[in-house]
Amino acid sequence: MPASLKQPVTVTAEECASELLEVLPGVMNDMRQFMRGHVGDQLSVPQFRCLAFINRHGASSVTEVASFLGVTKPTASVMVDRLVKAGSVLILTDSQDRRRTQLHITDAGKAQMQDIRRGARQDFAKVLAAQSPQELAELMAGLTILRRSFHRI
Amino acid sequence: MPASLKQPVTVTAEECASELLEVLPGVMNDMRQFMRGHVGDQLSVPQFRCLAFINRHGASSVTEVASFLGVTKPTASVMVDRLVKAGSVLILTDSQDRRRTQLHITDAGKAQMQDIRRGARQDFAKVLAAQSPQELAELMAGLTILRRSFHRI
DNA sequence: TATTGTTATACTCTATAACTATA
DNA sequence: TATAGTTATAGAGTATAACAATA
Numbered sequence: 262m263p264a265s266l267k268q269p270v271t272v273t274a275e276e277c278a279s280e281l282l283e284v285l286p287g288v289m290n291d292m293r294q295f296m297r298g299h300v301g302d303q304l305s306v307p308q309f310r311c312l313a314f315i316n317r318h319g320a321s322s323v324t325e326v327a328s329f330l331g332v333t334k335p336t337a338s339v340m341v342d343r344l345v346k347a348g349s350v351l352i353l354t355d356s357q358d359r360r361r362t363q364l365h366i367t368d369a370g371k372a373q374m375q376d377i378r379r380g381a382r383q384d385f386a387k388v389l390a391a392q393s394p395q396e397l398a399e400l401m402a403g404l405t406i407l408r409r410s411f412h413r414i
Numbered sequence: 415m416p417a418s419l420k421q422p423v424t425v426t427a428e429e430c431a432s433e434l435l436e437v438l439p440g441v442m443n444d445m446r447q448f449m450r451g452h453v454g455d456q457l458s459v460p461q462f463r464c465l466a467f468i469n470r471h472g473a474s475s476v477t478e479v480a481s482f483l484g485v486t487k488p489t490a491s492v493m494v495d496r497l498v499k500a501g502s503v504l505i506l507t508d509s510q511d512r513r514r515t516q517l518h519i520t521d522a523g524k525a526q527m528q529d530i531r532r533g534a535r536q537d538f539a540k541v542l543a544a545q546s547p548q549e550l551a552e553l554m555a556g557l558t559i560l561r562r563s564f565h566r567i
Numbered sequence: 568t569a570t571t572g573t574t575a576t577a578c579t580c581t582a583t584a585a586c587t588a589t590a
Numbered sequence: 591t592a593t594a595g596t597t598a599t600a601g602a603g604t605a606t607a608a609c610a611a612t613a
Contacts, residue, residue, distance in 0.1 A: 272550045278538030280557040282445065282531065286463055288564045289442050290484040292435065293604090305579065310439055323595060331443040336581050338596060343579080360589045360594040378435065385431030388563050396559050397425045403556015404433040406549050410541050411441045446581090458602065476572060489604055491573060496602080513571040513612045574609070579602105586597070 291388070292381065299380030303347075303373055307332075311340055312349060312366060312374045320353075320363035329413050349373055444541070445534065452533030456526055460485075464493055465502060465519060465527045473506075473516040482566050502526055 293306055304312070307330060314329045315321055327337035341364060344350040349370030355361035366374070389397065446459055457465070460483060467482045468474055480490035494517060497503040502523030508514035519527070542550065 270551070271547060272554045274539040274542040274545070274550060275535055277542050277550050277553050277557070278535040279531075280554060280561070281441065281538055282462075282534060284557050284561045284564070285438060285442055285445065286459055287484065287566055288434065288560055289438055291564055292438065294484070297605090306439055307580065309435075324593090331440065331447070332580085333582060334595065335583080335597080338594095340580080342596090358590070358594085362595075378432075381435060382428055382431040385434055386427040389427040389430050392427070392559060392563065394424060397427060397430050398423070399552065399555045400430050400559045401425045401433060401556075402552045403554075403559075404430070404437050406545060406553045406556075407441055408433070408437045410545065411437070411444055413440055450582095460603065477570090485603085486605060487572065488574080488606080491571095493603075495573090511571085511613070515572075568613100570613075571611080572609100573611100575607085577605085579604080581602080582600085584598085586595100588593100588595085590591100590593075 292385075295381040295384035296377055298384065299377055304377050307340060308344060308349075309374065309377055311337075311344060312370055313378075315350060315364045316366045316371060316374060319365065320355075322355075322361050322364070326364065331413060344370065445538075448534040448537040449530055451537065452530055457530050460493060461497060462527065462530055464490075464497060465523055466531075468503060468517045469519045469524060469527060472518065473508075475508075475514050475517065479517065484566060497523065 289306070296304055296306055296309060310330060311326060314326060318325065323337050323341055324334060326341060327334045330337060330340075332340075341350060341352070345352055349367055351365045351367050353363040353365065355363050389400070392400070442459070449457055449459055449462060463483060464479060467479060471478065476490050476494055477487060479494060480487045483490060483493075485493075494503060494505070498505055502520055504518045504520050506516040506518065508516050542553070545553070
């Protein structure tokens with residue numbers, strides 16, 4: 262039985278909210294550093310997410326990318342443009358509706374994304390290696406709740 | 415007993431790392447929106463953290479701020495400068511060591527910070543209100559592990 | 568010499584406003 | 591008219607490199 266459940270305490274949504282405000286920014290900082298530290302400083306966190314989305318959703322549009330990332334269309338447009346210039350993304354035009362774009366990840370982009378993911382995952386895992394299996398299970402449970410509460414698309 | 419513990423599964427540090435990479439950026443997006451949505455769009459997430467640190471640590475230096483935020487000294491210097499211009503922070507010079515600055519939060523900065531925190535906390539709490547007390551306890555447990563693993567200063 | 572902090576420069580992220588092209 | 595996307599503009603966050611002031 263996990264330590265946190267030995268004597269059941271009532272946790273309010275407000276307390277969780279406070280903890281989110283205090284803890285997450287620091288973890289995100291480390292995530293940014295981890296990503297910069299691999300394969301020649303290639304991708305920012307938002308670019309990584311953008312590529313991962315395009316990889317999952319073949320022929321996605323700029324609007325879909327914006328919606329997933331939770332940013333405006335101009336922001337997504339600029340970000341995609343940078344990824345195109347970097348050779349990570351290919352833009353095609355939808356022949357049915359010529360306003361829409363069909364974004365595709367390139368082989369280079371796929372490799373780039375996987376390298377960054379592998380490196381950052383290892384860096385995170387190194388930090389988490391000090392935790393017991395029980396604690397890792399608790400962390401995963403917490404993340405699952407976060408995913409459920411804040412999932413987009 | 416929480417659902418996640420009914421049939422104990424082994425969770426690896428790598429799996430937790432992957433989940434962190436996928437889940438946290440989206441939550442941070444919402445945090446940014448929440449902060450922008452209160453009291454006239456006053457503070458960014460980094461500015462909020464900066465103010466909170468200066469509030470906790472009276473007479474802190476730029477170097478200490480940089481260390482806490484996990485950024486370089488120029489980055490912290492610029493950020494503090496913006497907060498000074500906004501009237502949220504006061505800079506004094508250490509009379510013992512005239513190279514060091516002594517950063518102090520102003521009353522206006524304190525109010526600003528508390529308004530933003532209250533607003534963002536409420537927004538987060540609203541999202542989390544759908545979760546059961548048990549799930550909130552699990553989330554808090556996960557955040558506690560994160561805090562322990564990634565705490566600065 | 569070492570440390571504290573700033574300035575200069577450059578890039579990304581982000582938003583709003585205004586625009587073009589297509590439907 | 592409505593939608594998809596881009597361009598223009600502005601400001602914040604971030605880093606590195608070079609510098610000034612102080613110890």
